[in-house]
Amino acid sequence: MTKKYFYIDDCPICSQGLARVRVHVRKQSLTGYILCDECEAAWNDPSLLGRIPRGKEGDASCPDGKTSVWSEHCHWASIEEICLLGWYKDIKAPKDTKLGKAL
Amino acid sequence: MNSKSQKETAASLLKVIPAKWAVAIIAAIIVYVPLQPRLNQWFGWNLPSVASLTGDEPAKATTKKNADAKPSSASKSNESKAPKDESDEDSDLESKTPEKKSPPQSVEDYLTEVGKNRFESPAGLIYKPGSEEGHRLKHIERHLSDMPDRPGSHGVFDGSMVEFLIAIDDTVTRAKQKLKGTSMKEDDGDIAYEAGFDKPIGFLGGETGKRKKNPKVRKMKVIVRDDAVITAFPL
Structure with missing residues (x-):
């Protein structure tokens, strides 16, 4: 099965990763951020301007600065979550998806 | 004669x-x-x-x-x-002398275990738990095969995992020495080392690579933080 990739852009740091939307869900609140799936550079929003500092041991961390992006509270955003965050206009989507055709 | x-x-x-x-x-x-x-x-x-x-x-x-x-x-x-x-x-x-190819060596032979699930290369690079795959070695291993459906570029190393680790060490060592054809760029604590090789080390995969008919590549990029490898790939 082809994995669907929704991403903002190519990563400006490593040039080969995809800057993808990831969400942190805690107590029914959703916090979105952007994470490169190759070098794990993280940003607060799709502008890719404000980098989120890495946490302990150099691991990428959520905007709260405490939670690892690979913790159970985080996952790659679904298209519904991207819409909830209001970032759907910022993303690129595969052409074979409904969103990709619409964009 | x-x-x-x-x-x-x-x-x-x-x-x-x-x-x-x-x-x-x-x-x-x-x-x-x-x-x-x-x-x-x-x-x-x-x-x-x-x-x-x-x-x-x-x-x-x-x-x-x-x-x-x-x-x-x-x-x-x-x-x-x-x-x-x-x-x-x-x-x-x-x-x-008699055999054409040496048998592939295991990653364990090349790296030294320096802690729980932490491994050090001869060049002093550390591979430790992290990334979506759970360990940096697993993360960089993705670059031993193509992901043709992945958007953008995906560098694929043409060789075994051990050869990949050797090439990573070589890239960082040469870039640290600031040799010709290398570069070193720091961004918020992450250091990107880049070095060229005199012959192809792999090819460009992913959707972009497929569109360009998978051209051969001669460069390697390694992202390191505090001597720990975050990722590495040919480009």
Whole structure:
């Protein structure tokens, strides 16, 4: 099965990763951020301007600065979550998806 | 015929030069023969073998042989940082001569375990738990095969995992020395090392690579933070 990739852009740091939307869900609140799936550079929003500092041991961390992006509270955003965050206009989507055709 | 005349020339040369110089030259050759493939592999040099210098072997074959011997000699160097044993050198040389390809060595042979799930390469790079795959080694392993449906570029290393780790070490070592064809860029604590190789090390995969008909690539990029490898890939 082809994995669907929704991403903002190519990563400006490593040039080969995809800057993808990831969400942190805690107590029914959703916090979105952007994470490169190759070098794990993280940003607060799709502008890719404000980098989120890495946490302990150099691991990428959520905007709260405490939670690892690979913790159970985080996952790659679904298209519904991207819409909830209001970032759907910022993303690129595969052409074979409904969103990709619409964009 | 040509080879014979070369040998005669060498013999006549030995008669002319003083004995101590002849001994020194022969000793240098004895040291050079086993070291040449290792130096090529460790530092990415392209030193010719003695056979190719004397015209017994074409230069191209030398390069290929060195590439084939990569994993074997590198892991051995890691194992034996202790004093070198001459007999070991000889047996190493003998084992390379008859077979075309050395058996692939395991990652465990090349890396040293320095803690729980933490491994250190000969160049001092650390591979530890992290990334979506759970461990950095697993993360970089993705670059041993293509992901043709992945948007953008996906560099694919053409070789085994051990050869990939050797190339990563080589990239960082050369970039730290600021050698020609390398670069080092720091961004918020992450250091991106880049180095070119004199021959292709892989190809460009992913959707972009597929569109460009998977061109061969000669560069490697390594992202490091506090000596810990975050990722590495050919580009």
